[in-house]
Amino acid sequence: MTIQFNDESFRDDYTFHNSDWAIKRFPFPFHEDSYMYSVNMEQHKGGPEGSVYEMRFDVDEHYVSEMKDRALVLDQDPLRCQSLPHMTLAGWDLLELIMVSKSEDYPDLFELHRNGNQWRWINKPMGIDHSFTFMDETTLPYGPMEYITRQAQGDFVVLDQRDEMLWMDAGMVTTQADWSLDFDIGMNFFEWHAPVPKAHEMGIFKRALKFLLNIQQGAPARRLNWTMTVNPLLDTSPENYHQWGIQKTTLTPENIGHKQHLRVELQTFFRLPRSNALVFPIRCYLCSFQDLMTAPKWGRRLHRVIRDLPDELATYKGFIDNRPMMLDYLSQFDDGLPTSAGVWPDLETEPPLAK
Amino acid sequence: MSKFEFPKSIASRPVWGTLEPRQGEHHLMIADAEGAEAVLDIATPDLMAKTHLIYIPKGTDYVERLQALNPAQFYEGPSYEAALQRIRRVLEDAHMGLQVYLTGTEGMMGQAMNEVMTVGLPHTAIQTEHRGSAARRMQCVHCKGITEDVEVDPFVCSHCGLNLFVRDHYSRRLAAYQGVRVDAEDHGNLPEPKGIYE
Structure with missing residues (x-):
C-alpha cells in the first residue's frame, strides 16, 4: 500500500494522531495480563504482513512529521x-x-543506485535526491550516521564492541524516554543501565549483554520496552525535562483518554559488517489510551498490567502519581473476562466489552 | 580520619581503592586536600625520590609535611584548573611504566583520570584513594554547566540557577554526576536540602 503521511506535531498544539491502520498495528507490548522485566529477545526476521515487525526499518504515517521534529530538536540542541x-x-x-534495507523494503518510497562507490540515494517522502561517494565524508552534508538518521524514524545508538563489552560511543537520540546521550556517551553496557531498578539484581543485564555480544551479521534481534507519556511528546529528554515535566500534572479524568499515551519502543539490534559495531535502533510508537481501548482485549489487559505493576517500576517509569487516575479510567474497560494469549x-x- | 565509607550504590558510580607503593622508575602523584594523608601513608624516601607530586591544598595545611617528604618534584597549585596545564605537560612526557596515584576528592580524581587515560596510559597504571570531602562534581543535565563540590541535595546550579536533585548516575567522560530539576513536576516545591549521603 502507499502510505499517507500525516502532517502533525509532537509538541505545542500536539496534532499527532493515529489512523485506524496505525492503531491496529500498534506494537502492544503485553503478551499476558501482567508485566515484569525479562530479556524478551527474539529474532528480527520479519513478521505478519503490515505489522511493525515486517520490515527491517518500519516506515509509517508519522515518518515525515517525525523527521521534522528531529530537525527541530537538533537545531535547539546539537x-x-x-x-x-x-x-x-x-x-x-x-x-x-538503512539505505539498502529501505530501498529493498519500500521500493516505491526509496531508491538506492550504486556504481562502485558512487551512490545515488532517493528519498521520495522527504524530497531528497542526493549523489555522493560512499566512505567520503566530504560528499555528505553531515557525518554518515547523522545524515541517514535524519531520515530514519527512531533513535539510534551505535555500540562499539571491545573487551567482551559494549560501549555507547555514538548516537542520534531525540525521542528518548528520559535518558541523555550527552551524559551516557562513552559508558559501557552496565554503566548506562545503572539507574534501572531491580533488573541488575535479576541478572537481566548480564544475560542481555551475553546475547548481544553474539549477534551475527544478517541475524538481527528485537525486543519491546514501554513507558507512559502525557501528550504525544516525542522529545521526553532529561535535557528538556525542566520544561515538559509539568505536563504530567495536566491530566484530568476528562482528558486522560486522549492525553495519556502508552509509549512503546521497538528495539532492534543489527551487527555492522566493517566495524563489527552493533547498532541499536530504538523506535518509539505512541498510542492514546482512548485509541487503545478500541481493542477490547487491550483494554482489559492494560488495566490489569498497570494495576498490578510493582510501585518501584511505576516510579521508575514516572507515572506513580498518575496511576490512580489511570486505573479509574482503565477499569471502565475491564469486565473481568479472560484474554487470549499474545500481543495481537x-x-x-475477542468478545466485546460486557459492561 | 579522612576516610569516608561510601554506601552501596548503582553500577555507574566509581569505586575508589587504597593506594599502595608500586615498583617503577617514575611516579606521578596528584592529590588535593585530605588526599595528602594518603600520600603521607605510603611515602618512603625511595619512592618519593622518584615522584613528581602535584598538590592542591583547598584550604588545608598539609604542604609543609608533603615538602618534608622530599619528592623529586613538588608543585602546589591553587586549584585543579590552574594545575591542569602542568598536569598535561607532565603527561605528555610520560613513558609506559609511569605509575599514577590520584587521591583526594572525587571531582579531582575523576578529571585527572581522564587526562591520564587520554594520553594512553593503561588503567592498570592508575591507583586511586578517596580522602576528605564526599562532595560531588555535578553536571546540570539541562544547561550542561558543571557545579563543583556539591554537598547538599537539592542544590542550585551555579550556571542556570535551577534547583537540581543529585542523581547517583556518574559519567567518567565528564567526571561528574547528573543533576536534574527537582521541582519540574511541581514548580517551586523544593524539598529541604540535606547532605548527599544523609
Whole structure:
C-alpha cells in the first residue's frame, strides 16, 4: 500500500494522531495480563504482513512529521547527535544498512543506485535526491550516521564492541524516554543501565549483554520496552525535562483518554559488517489510551498490567502519581473476562466489552 | 580520619581503592586536600625520590609535611584548573611504566583520570584513594554547566540557577554526576536540602 503521511506535531498544539491502520498495528507490548522485566529477545526476521515487525526499518504515517521534529530538536540542541572519533566507519555501515534495507523494503518510497562507490540515494517522502561517494565524508552534508538518521524514524545508538563489552560511543537520540546521550556517551553496557531498578539484581543485564555480544551479521534481534507519556511528546529528554515535566500534572479524568499515551519502543539490534559495531535502533510508537481501548482485549489487559505493576517500576517509569487516575479510567474497560494469549488485538475473536 | 565509607550504590558510580607503593622508575602523584594523608601513608624516601607530586591544598595545611617528604618534584597549585596545564605537560612526557596515584576528592580524581587515560596510559597504571570531602562534581543535565563540590541535595546550579536533585548516575567522560530539576513536576516545591549521603 502507499502510505499517507500525516502532517502533525509532537509538541505545542500536539496534532499527532493515529489512523485506524496505525492503531491496529500498534506494537502492544503485553503478551499476558501482567508485566515484569525479562530479556524478551527474539529474532528480527520479519513478521505478519503490515505489522511493525515486517520490515527491517518500519516506515509509517508519522515518518515525515517525525523527521521534522528531529530537525527541530537538533537545531535547539546539537548534542543530541554525537559520535566519538573512532565511530565514523560504523556510521558508514549504518548508512549502508538503512539505505539498502529501505530501498529493498519500500521500493516505491526509496531508491538506492550504486556504481562502485558512487551512490545515488532517493528519498521520495522527504524530497531528497542526493549523489555522493560512499566512505567520503566530504560528499555528505553531515557525518554518515547523522545524515541517514535524519531520515530514519527512531533513535539510534551505535555500540562499539571491545573487551567482551559494549560501549555507547555514538548516537542520534531525540525521542528518548528520559535518558541523555550527552551524559551516557562513552559508558559501557552496565554503566548506562545503572539507574534501572531491580533488573541488575535479576541478572537481566548480564544475560542481555551475553546475547548481544553474539549477534551475527544478517541475524538481527528485537525486543519491546514501554513507558507512559502525557501528550504525544516525542522529545521526553532529561535535557528538556525542566520544561515538559509539568505536563504530567495536566491530566484530568476528562482528558486522560486522549492525553495519556502508552509509549512503546521497538528495539532492534543489527551487527555492522566493517566495524563489527552493533547498532541499536530504538523506535518509539505512541498510542492514546482512548485509541487503545478500541481493542477490547487491550483494554482489559492494560488495566490489569498497570494495576498490578510493582510501585518501584511505576516510579521508575514516572507515572506513580498518575496511576490512580489511570486505573479509574482503565477499569471502565475491564469486565473481568479472560484474554487470549499474545500481543495481537484479536479483534475478530475477542468478545466485546460486557459492561 | 579522612576516610569516608561510601554506601552501596548503582553500577555507574566509581569505586575508589587504597593506594599502595608500586615498583617503577617514575611516579606521578596528584592529590588535593585530605588526599595528602594518603600520600603521607605510603611515602618512603625511595619512592618519593622518584615522584613528581602535584598538590592542591583547598584550604588545608598539609604542604609543609608533603615538602618534608622530599619528592623529586613538588608543585602546589591553587586549584585543579590552574594545575591542569602542568598536569598535561607532565603527561605528555610520560613513558609506559609511569605509575599514577590520584587521591583526594572525587571531582579531582575523576578529571585527572581522564587526562591520564587520554594520553594512553593503561588503567592498570592508575591507583586511586578517596580522602576528605564526599562532595560531588555535578553536571546540570539541562544547561550542561558543571557545579563543583556539591554537598547538599537539592542544590542550585551555579550556571542556570535551577534547583537540581543529585542523581547517583556518574559519567567518567565528564567526571561528574547528573543533576536534574527537582521541582519540574511541581514548580517551586523544593524539598529541604540535606547532605548527599544523609
